[in-house]
Amino acid sequence: MKHRTTIALSAALVAAAGLTACGGSAKSESRPAASPTGSGAPSADQAPSKAIADAEARLGIPPKPDAATQARYIAALDAISRDIVNGKPERAVSRGRSTCGTVHSFPKDHAKQVDQTKQRFSGATQFTPEQAEKILQAVRTHLCPKN
Secondary structure, three states: OHHHHHHHHHHHHHHHHOOOOOOOOHHHHOOOOOOOOOOOOOOOOOOOOHHHHHHHHHOOOOOOOOHHHHHHHHHHHHHHOHHHHOOOHHHHHHHHHHHHHHHHHOOOOHHHHHHHHHHHHOOOOOOOHHHHHHHHHHHHHHOOOOO
16 A cells, blocks of 8 residues: 555656646746746746655655756667657656656566556557666666666
């Protein structure tokens, strides 16, 4: 039961944190990119709140990678299949970060990790278990090497 609750909370947090990255509403798209204080500090749209970041960390979901790490991760996915990223690197990063949560929640269940990875990354293109294994390795190497 604990794992189901953890996964549900993880999904809710990722959905809340990534709402604008997934299209959000027209209202969310009209918000200014700059901080209203003019301080140059990230706005609420640019960085998750500390509470969300803390909750994600407890669930094994790492922070968003820096540009260099993201580029290496995307290159690793493209080497497996160009259909994984398919021109949507932010979506691939979000799915990878969520996969880190699965690795954290089920550290001794490799089969479950592979199955969840296959489900998470498959969409219009269905990936094989062998491709899912490679995707999982890329995620673990680049996004959550401590898991």
